[in-house]
Amino acid sequence: MTLAEVPTRIVYSRPEVLDKRVTHYCPGCTHGVAHRLVAEVLEEMGEVENAIGVASVGCSVFIYNYFNIDFVEAAHGRAPAMATGIKRLLPDRTVFTYQGDGDLASIGMGEIVGAASRGEKITVIFLNNANYGMTGGQMAPTTLPGQKTTSSPYGKDAARFGKPFRIEDAYSGFDMGYLARGALVGAANINRAKKMIRKAFEKHMDNQGLCYVELLSPCPTNWNLAPLKAKDFLLEEMTKHFPLGEFKGGDAK
Amino acid sequence: MPAKGYIEVNELYCKACELCVTDCPYGVLALDMERLTSKGYHPAHMVQPEACTGCGICAVVCPDAAITVYRYERQKGEA
Numbered sequence: 364m365t366l367a368e369v370p371t372r373i374v375y376s377r378p379e380v381l382d383k384r385v386t387h388y389c390p391g392c393t394h395g396v397a398h399r400l401v402a403e404v405l406e407e408m409g410e411v412e413n414a415i416g417v418a419s420v421g422c423s424v425f426i427y428n429y430f431n432i433d434f435v436e437a438a439h440g441r442a443p444a445m446a447t448g449i450k451r452l453l454p455d456r457t458v459f460t461y462q463g464d465g466d467l468a469s470i471g472m473g474e475i476v477g478a479a480s481r482g483e484k485i486t487v488i489f490l491n492n493a494n495y496g497m498t499g500g501q502m503a504p505t506t507l508p509g510q511k512t513t514s515s516p517y518g519k520d521a522a523r524f525g526k527p528f529r530i531e532d533a534y535s536g537f538d539m540g541y542l543a544r545g546a547l548v549g550a551a552n553i554n555r556a557k558k559m560i561r562k563a564f565e566k567h568m569d570n571q572g573l574c575y576v577e578l579l580s581p582c583p584t585n586w587n588l589a590p591l592k593a594k595d596f597l598l599e600e601m602t603k604h605f606p607l608g609e610f611k612g613g614d615a616k
Numbered sequence: 617m618p619a620k621g622y623i624e625v626n627e628l629y630c631k632a633c634e635l636c637v638t639d640c641p642y643g644v645l646a647l648d649m650e651r652l653t654s655k656g657y658h659p660a661h662m663v664q665p666e667a668c669t670g671c672g673i674c675a676v677v678c679p680d681a682a683i684t685v686y687r688y689e690r691q692k693g694e695a
């Protein structure tokens with residue numbers, strides 16, 4: 364039998380709920396991995412029809428073009444407030460925000476603290492790439508000490524601008540349904556991140572309060588690193604400040 | 617050993633980031649420096665197809681969901 368005659372089976376293909384269009388993300392930017400994982404989880408849970416996404420402002424501002432589900436666009440940083448309103452009016456829907464670190468941890472810090480402290484029953488997908496990607500790579504509250512950005516050209520002075528914002532420390536006193544941090548490079552990390560997203564949506568459907576998954580993601584363009592080097596920087600430097608794991612609602616404790 | 621699987625790269629989506637190339641555990645993939653996609657990238661392709669196991673790691677790490685993974689369904693004893 365020649366190879367061409369052997370029957371084959373598809374073991375992996377692009378999820379249907381991702382739109383067919385090509386994203387505008389830079390090569391090696393893992394916003395695309397985060398989108399794919401959310402798409403796969405919604406498909407596997409049968410939640411495609413029931414889901415409502417709330418988009419934020421940043422490189423992922425066009426996320427609604429890339430998913431074939433209901434989506435609305437919030438003003439910069441305000442996605443948790445908008446998601447709160449939607450979920451309170453439509454409590455049976457799966458409501459999630461998708462936010463960058465400039466959006467969530469800087470201009471939108473008030474909204475996310477408020478939603479978390481009130482225990483709003485929303486899911487938050489938080490993509491942390493340690494800078495403001497869309498506007499040209501400025502320093503964010505997540506920027507690493509010493510990291511060079513367009514607004515910290517000599518490296519971030521943590522004594523002046525603060526240590527990287529770490530949610531598990533800042534929100535340790537809040538009751539949350541789920542809180543975990545994954546990374547979007549390397550197959551093992553990505554598979555683990557998918558399980559975190561799945562768990563967040565499951566606890567969300569079970570009304571367990573705010574479910575939050577932070578995803579470390581390279582920004583090759585503004586880090587001035589080729590995709591393979593950006594992956595190394597994430598694994599070697601970023602994880603020192605942002606440990607991976609489950610902090611609330613996980614199986615670990 | 618004959619290939620256990622193979623992959624297809626949808627060149628509409630591939631942006632030549634090379635993450636699949638370095639993460640494939642069996643050295644199956646490389647960027648095709650002879651060709652450009654319609655968007656001007658050198659697409660990933662199979663250079664050692666006989667080593668592919670169909671494990672799917674390349675598809676998991678691809679940021680642009682460009683890869684479809686197939687496995688051969690042989691009967692026991694078939695080459």
Ligand SMILES: Cc1ncc(C[n+]2csc(CCOP(=O)(O)OP(=O)(O)O)c2C)c(N)n1
Binds near residue numbers: 420470497498
């Ligand atoms: C009210 C308001 N202020 C400022 C901006 C400019 N702006 C657009 S995106 C952005 C930051 C985005 O960074 P992040 O959330 O980290 O997302 P990324 O682009 O890195 O994915 C800023 C400050 C804006 N659009 N609206």
Ligand code: SF4
Binds near residue numbers: 422581
């Ligand atoms: S600028 Fe950074 S975050 Fe934005 S698409 Fe490019 S790599 Fe991704």
Ligand code: SF4
Binds near residue numbers: 672
């Ligand atoms: S399926 Fe596995 S072995 Fe085949 S190319 Fe992809 S990563 Fe390599």
Ligand code: SF4
Binds near residue numbers: 630631633677680
């Ligand atoms: S990971 Fe995807 S986008 Fe990157 S080179 Fe491979 S097929 Fe192309």
